[in-house]
Amino acid sequence: MKAWHFSETAYPYLPPADEFESIRVSLPNRNYDPQKGAALYDRYIREWQIAEEEGVEIMLNEHHQTATCVDPAAPLMLAALARVTSKARLLILGNPIANRRQPVRVAEEMALIDVLSHGRLEAGFVRGVPYEVLPANSNPVRMNERHWESLDLIVKAWTNHDGPFSHEGRFFNYRAVNIWPRPWQQPHPPVWVSTTSLSGSARVGAHGYVQAIFLTGYDGTRAAFEAYRRGWREAGRGRDVPIDRLAYAALVYVADNESKAYAGAEKLLWYLTANKVPLHFAAPPGYAGVAGSVAMMKAAANRLSGLDQHEHFGRPTTVESAKERGLMFAGTPDQVYAQIKKFYDHVGGFGHLLIMGQAGFLEHDDTVHGIRTFAREVYPRLKAEYPGTRLSGAFEGAAAPAE
Amino acid sequence: MITLAGCAVELFDTGEGDPLLLLHSGQGFVPDQPYVGMLSRRRRVVAPSHPGFGKSELPDWLDTCDDIAHLYLELMDRRGLAKVDLVGCSIGGWIAAEMASKAPERFRKLVLVAPVGVKTGPADKLDIPDIFAMPQEKVSQLLFHDPAKAQVDLSKLSDEQLTIIARNREALALLAWEPWMHNPKLKHRLQRVACPVLFLRGESDGLVSADYVARYAALMPDARIETVARAGHAVQVEQPEAFAASVLGFLDA
Numbered sequence: 317m318k319a320w321h322f323s324e325t326a327y328p329y330l331p332p333a334d335e336f337e338s339i340r341v342s343l344p345n346r347n348y349d350p351q352k353g354a355a356l357y358d359r360y361i362r363e364w365q366i367a368e369e370e371g372v373e374i375m376l377n378e379h380h381q382t383a384t385c386v387d388p389a390a391p392l393m394l395a396a397l398a399r400v401t402s403k404a405r406l407l408i409l410g411n412p413i414a415n416r417r418q419p420v421r422v423a424e425e426m427a428l429i430d431v432l433s434h435g436r437l438e439a440g441f442v443r444g445v446p447y448e449v450l451p452a453n454s455n456p457v458r459m460n461e462r463h464w465e466s467l468d469l470i471v472k473a474w475t476n477h478d479g480p481f482s483h484e485g486r487f488f489n490y491r492a493v494n495i496w497p498r499p500w501q502q503p504h505p506p507v508w509v510s511t512t513s514l515s516g517s518a519r520v521g522a523h524g525y526v527q528a529i530f531l532t533g534y535d536g537t538r539a540a541f542e543a544y545r546r547g548w549r550e551a552g553r554g555r556d557v558p559i560d561r562l563a564y565a566a567l568v569y570v571a572d573n574e575s576k577a578y579a580g581a582e583k584l585l586w587y588l589t590a591n592k593v594p595l596h597f598a599a600p601p602g603y604a605g606v607a608g609s610v611a612m613m614k615a616a617a618n619r620l621s622g623l624d625q626h627e628h629f630g631r632p633t634t635v636e637s638a639k640e641r642g643l644m645f646a647g648t649p650d651q652v653y654a655q656i657k658k659f660y661d662h663v664g665g666f667g668h669l670l671i672m673g674q675a676g677f678l679e680h681d682d683t684v685h686g687i688r689t690f691a692r693e694v695y696p697r698l699k700a701e702y703p704g705t706r707l708s709g710a711f712e713g714a715a716a717p718a719e
Numbered sequence: 720m721i722t723l724a725g726c727a728v729e730l731f732d733t734g735e736g737d738p739l740l741l742l743h744s745g746q747g748f749v750p751d752q753p754y755v756g757m758l759s760r761r762r763r764v765v766a767p768s769h770p771g772f773g774k775s776e777l778p779d780w781l782d783t784c785d786d787i788a789h790l791y792l793e794l795m796d797r798r799g800l801a802k803v804d805l806v807g808c809s810i811g812g813w814i815a816a817e818m819a820s821k822a823p824e825r826f827r828k829l830v831l832v833a834p835v836g837v838k839t840g841p842a843d844k845l846d847i848p849d850i851f852a853m854p855q856e857k858v859s860q861l862l863f864h865d866p867a868k869a870q871v872d873l874s875k876l877s878d879e880q881l882t883i884i885a886r887n888r889e890a891l892a893l894l895a896w897e898p899w900m901h902n903p904k905l906k907h908r909l910q911r912v913a914c915p916v917l918f919l920r921g922e923s924d925g926l927v928s929a930d931y932v933a934r935y936a937a938l939m940p941d942a943r944i945e946t947v948a949r950a951g952h953a954v955q956v957e958q959p960e961a962f963a964a965s966v967l968g969f970l971d972a
Contacts (some may be wrong), residue, residue: 341852450852457893461779505826596854601892609885617873671920 317702318377319669319695320407321367321687322565324385325360327353328586328676333559336693339592340382340447353386353514366684368404370691375407375670377442380451384591391425398433406433409508409528409670410440413466414459415452420493422466423473427499435500440508440528441467443516446604447597457602460516467509469493472506486603508563512536514543521547521557527565528670531588534642537564538663545664545709560704562658563668567644567675570652570690580686581635581646586676588597588643589633649693656698659673720774721767721797723790727776729768730794734759738803739970740795741766742811744832744953745775746893747883754955757963758806761968763830765803767794769814771890773883784836784894787900788817795825803936804970808832809927809953810891813902819916820908822873829916830966831935833927838901839908839934846931847900851892863951909938914943917969921950921957 328347336343364374366598374397378390388395394408406429406444411422430437443463449456465485472481473495480492499505508526511517520527521544529540567584571577599612638644642662645655660666671690676682720727731750739762741748741755748768758764772775777875781787791814797801805826807815812834817824840846850858857878859869873881914940920932929946936942945965950958 454899455893457889457896458779458782486921594854596852600851602889606882606889609888610881611874613873613876613881613884617876 317667317698318373320373322670322672323674324361324377325387327383327386330383333592338594338597341450341597363683366675367687368401370688372691373405377409394429398429401594405438406436407438408440410442412444415439415444415448415454419466419469419488421472423470424495427497430499430505431497437505439505442510442550449600456600461698469611474499496705510656517543520548522551526552526561530565531643534662557708559665559667559706559708562666562708563670564666565670568671568673569686570649570694577647584675653694653697667704723793726770726778729774730764734763738763740803740805742807742814744809744811747887748911754959754962772887782893784813785817787814792822799883802827803826808828819912823911823913827972828914828915832919832954833924835900837906837935855971864949864957866924906938918944919954919965920946921954922946922948924952926952
C-alpha cells in the first residue's frame with residue numbers, strides 16, 4: 317500500500333460561520349489576507365516536504381473560490397513541488413476537466429510537470445464537486461460527457477508522437493494537436509480518476525485507470541470498488557484486479573498516545589464541519605442527473621437530510637461517528653493499523669491511502685507529528701501486509717460462479 | 720408525439736380556429752392550467768413540450784434555443800401551419816423570437832410574455848438575475864406577485880411528476896447556462912420581425928424588468944408593451960383572465 321499526504325491548503329482564519337452564507341463560491345476575498353496566505357503556503361509546502369522525507373508520497377487537489385482549498389491552479393503548486401522535492405510521487409487529484417475549456421492545455425501542463433519532476437507525476441482527473449460549476453461558469457448538464465471526451469483527448473495528446481492530429485468532437489475542437497514537451501513516463505503518466513457514481517466507477521475500471529474515492533465510508537466504498545472490479549472484468553482485463561488500482565481518501569491522524577490522537581482528530585473534523593454551503597451551490601440543476609434530482613426531492617419531501625450539502629459526508633460531528641462510518645482513521649499506531657485493516661477487509665482491498673492529514677486549525681507541529689507517527693509506526697506494516705500486486709475483491713472470487 | 724430531426728417531441732394540439740403556436744416557459748407545459756383552456760376555447764392551440772421538458776426527448780446534439788427554433792419551424796411545415804400566431808412565455812418567448820427572426824413571413828402576430836433571450840444591458844450586470852445562485856425562497860419572490868402560490872408540496876407528487884420537474888430544470892439549465900439566458904446574436908436579427916408584437920409583463924416580475932422589456936421591444940419595428948397588474952413572471956399562471964384577454968384582444972384586433 318502506498319500512502320499519500322494530502323493537504324487542501326485551507327485558509328482557516330474566517331469570521332464566524334453565521335456571518336457568511338457560504339464558505340465556497342460567494343465568500344468575499346476581503347476575508348483573505350495575502351500575507352497570512354503566503355505564510356500558510358510556506359508551511360503547507362514544508363509539510364509536503366516532510367512527508368517526502370518520511371517516505372510518504374505527495375497529493376494535492378484543486379478547488380475554486382473557496383477558503384477550504386486555496387489552490388485554484390493545482391498544476392502551479394505541483395510545478396513548485398516538483399522543484400522542492402526529488403523522490404516522492406506527485407499526485408494531482410485532480411484536474412477538473414469537465415470545467416476546463418482547453419484539454420490540450422491540460423495535457424501540456426501535465427507533460428511539463430512530468431518532465432520537470434523527472435517522471436514523478438501521477439495525473440488525476442476529477443469531474444469536480446457541484447460548487448465548482450459556478451466559478452467555472454461550467455454547464456452542470458453533460459459534465460460526464462465532457463469529462464470523458466477531454467480525458468481521451470488528453471491521453472491521445474500524450475501518446476501521439478508523429479506530428480499534429482485533429483480532433484472534432486462533441487465538445488472540443490482542434491485542428492493541430494502536437495504537444496511539447498511530451499511526458500517523461502511512457503506510454504504516459506499513470507491516470508487516476510475520482511468518481512462516486514457506480515456507473516462512473518465501472519467505466520474507470522474498464523479503462524484500467526486508478527480509481528480514487530473520497531470519504532465514502534464502509535458501504536459506499538465497497539459498492540464503488542465492486543463496480544470498478546466489475547467494469548475491469550467486463551472489459552476483458554482479466555479476473556484479477558490489483559489493489560494498486562484503488563484508492564481511498566480518509567481523515568487520518570496518528571499520535572503516540574490516545575489523548576493526543578483524539579485532539580488531533582477533533583481538529584481534522586474541520587474538513588466536514590466547516591463546509592458550510594447552501595443548497596443552491598451544492599445542488600446545481602442537472603449535476604445529479606434526473607434520477608438523482610428525483611431522489612433529492614423525495615428526501616426533501618420526507619424531511620430527511622438528503623438535501624444536506626454533503627450527504628455522502630453525512631456531517632458527522634464527532635470523532636467517534638466519523639471513525640464508525642469509516643471516514644476517519646485515528647488513534648495510536650496499533651489502533652489506526654487495526655482500523656485500516658478492518659476497512660480494507662470490508663471493501664475488498666485497496667492499494668492507496670490518501671491521507672487528509674491537515675485541516676483547519678491543526679497546527680504545523682501537530683500535523684508533522686501525525687505524518688511522522690503514521691510514517692514510522694503504521695506505514696511499514698501496511699507496506700508489508702498489502703503490496704500493490706495483492707488482489708482486490710477476494711471475497712468476490714469466493715462467491716463468483718466457476719468460469 | 721411527433722419526431723422532429725430525430726427527436727420525439729410531446730405535442731398538444733387542441734381546440735378549433737386559427738392556429739396559435741404556444742411555447743411554454745421553463746416550468747414546462749401544463750395543459751390543465753386555466754389559461755390554456757381560455758385560449759383553446761377560441762383558437763386551435765398547438766403546444767409542444769420543448770426537447771428535454773415534459774416527456775420530450777433531449778438529443779445529445781441539442782443545447783440551444785436556436786436549435787429548438789429550427790425544430791419548431793419544421794414542426795410548422797409538418798403540421799401544414801403556413802402562418803400562425805405565436806405566443807411564447809419566458810424561455811418560450813426566447814424560442815419564439817428566434818423563430819420570428821428566421822422566418823418572419825410565417826408569423827401573423829407575435830406575443831412575448833416576459834421573454835428572455837437578449838442581452839442589452841452592461842457587461843458587469845446580469846440582465847436576468849441568476850436564479851440558480853440564490854435560495855428557492857428568493858426565486859419564488861422574484862417569480863411571483865404572491866409567492867405563496869409558488870409553494871409545491873413535493874410529497875403529493877408522483878415519481879413521474881417529480882421526474883418531469885427534474886427534467887425541466889435540467890433542460891432549462893442546459894439552454895440558459897451560458898451565455899446566461901440569451902443568444903448574443905439574436906438582438907442583431909430581430910429587426911427582421913415585421914409583424915405586430917405584443918410584450919406582456921407582470922408588474923411584479925423580478926426576473927424580467929420593465930427596462931429589459933423596453934429595450935427588447937425597441938429591437939423590433941412594430942412592438943408594444945402591456946403590463947399586467949398583480950402578476951409576477953408567470954403572468955399566464957397568476958392572472959389567467961387578464962392574460963387571455965390581452966392576448967386574444969391583441970390577436971383579434
